[in-house]
Amino acid sequence: MADLRGELLDAWRAGVAAVEPARCVLEAVEVADGTVVARGSVVARPRRVVVVAFGKAAPAMARGLAEGLDGLPSTGVVVAPEATAGPWPSIVAGHPVPDAGSVLAGRRVLELAAAAGPDDLLVCCISGGGSALVEVPAEGLELGDLVATTELLLGAGAPIDELNAVRKHLSAVKGGRLAEAARRTTLLTLVLSDVVGDPLDVIASGPTVPDPTTYRDALDVVDRHGLRDRLPGRVVAHLEAGASGLLPETPKRPHPRQTIEVVGNGPRAARAAVERLRRRGITARVVETTLAGEARDVGARVAVARLEVAVGVYAGETTVTVRGDGRGGRNQEAALAAALALEGTDGIFLAAGTDGIDGPTDAAGALVDGGTIARGRAAGLDPYEHLARNDAYAFLAAAGDLVVTGPTGTNVADLWLARPPRPRIR
Missing domain, CATH: 3.40.50.10180 (Glycerate kinase, MOFRL-like N-terminal domain)
Incomplete structure (x- = not known):
């Protein structure tokens, strides 16, 4: 398994190099x-x-x-x-x-x-x-208004298209x-x-x-996440004025x-990762380049999805709805959820940001397998508690499964590689 873990990490690096x-x-x-x-x-x-x-x-x-x-x-x-x-x-x-x-x-x-x-x-x-x-900032707004709005939308798990619909109108x-x-x-x-x-x-x-x-779309985003009463008053007034036709x-x-x-872009990185694996004699294909949704849910699904090849490669960008006070990022959260799905199997899953940065941490993501949960528990940590607190970083660090690259100088969102568990012979 150690050799295949290394192959997946090398393929991820090849994907990142292709989008230098x-x-x-x-x-x-x-x-x-x-x-x-x-x-x-x-x-x-x-x-x-x-x-x-x-x-x-x-x-x-x-x-x-x-x-x-x-x-x-x-x-x-x-x-x-x-x-x-x-x-x-x-x-x-x-x-x-x-x-x-x-x-x-x-x-x-x-x-x-x-x-x-x-x-x-x-x-x-x-x-x-x-x-x-x-x-x-648009006329009548201050930097602090935009900062508060960005932080609230990020904390609510707003996807990038919704976040930017609001930011464009401020x-x-x-x-x-x-x-x-x-x-x-x-x-x-x-x-x-x-x-x-x-x-x-x-x-x-x-x-x-x-x-x-x-402006109406921006207000709809705000309301969809229940933030109208929490945003700075100037921001709400600005969006309402625009929606009423008072601003261009x-x-x-x-x-x-x-x-x-x-x-x-992400598909280019994914294709390069597949090419690297195939050159190493490992069957692989690009499965999906439109990853989206809640990181923990998508990670658990992808990790065990059956494939006709040894390794599936994925690109995209998931989101995290912050419910706890822990430390991590979307790739680490996806990896911890994947590790729970893979527990006790021979499956392997790698999720990392092509920019080398995942959330407010020094990790790009994580590379987990069927033994990750056991390694973390041996350090006295509960994976379910860490997932509930959005604290994947601490658990994955204890398991020795963080991927730390430093900033790569590029950014085409996230690149995932998965070797799903092989069927057990009874």
Whole structure:
């Protein structure tokens, strides 16, 4: 079993390597005789390239773009959770909750977009985490209002599309408003997708694409999670005013001169993991790339799902409804639930975030098997209690099953691999 555990972890790493941001951008963009080309299509022959890169993968995407631009004159900014050296100045901003750095970054991004002229090309490199990292509160709102709203929605287990529907209507940069600021120039948007199905209006809250959601949709999300009485009064008043037609809606029409390329996503990572396993002589296939739902429920289901191959590979992003005061993340919670389903069998299950970060912990996720529960119990821990308290981290640490990689520099949501239990011969 130890050898197969190692094979699954190696396959996960191969999946992450396939969505390395610089590599993805370089494959998508090139310059030929001063003309910028994206996947074979001419974008522009610019006097200058203006770059705004934001998200967890922004530093690496920026490095790849700088190499691909082949010396074209350029300026720009890179926004990420940590300081980084790169081709353009960087701003450190908050994630998963926006902070003062996020507002500084948001204002700088809007400034660069508005300054880009008809002879320029604005390139937006967007990746997961961008919603928090770049922010400008809508008129009449303050950063604290947006922080409180984000925290309440995250705590309620709101999926990313619902969370972003609200955030777009509280912001001056999200929901197509960045593209609106760049109306004078040509726009190239490069996306490293961390959202199931690659919905461009959801990834980083869709700053460069039309927003199909409305103020009424945002209020419906708030009410669905029972949060109207808990949100800051200014936020509720703002959403209600918008729903009543007293505020202009988010942009609904596309930028007239924009090219959009999704350069990497979960399915790409999943396919690479399968290829790695097959090269090692292990039968495998991509089973699902639209994982969603409550992490513990989905993890328990996937871990024991029967397959015609040895290993199933999955991509997507689940959610956790926080009920306790423990520590963990969606992948750890899924793994602990999977470990309970696998107890006493020869099954193996790996769940980890491709960004190397799972919740407010130092782990990317966990790699569990039929002996995980016994190892945790030997340390005096009760798996059911830890699951009830959303405290998967402590149990999995005691079992020796956490996967700790550190930040990977990419982000296409989560990548899971499962070897379900083999039928017992009686």
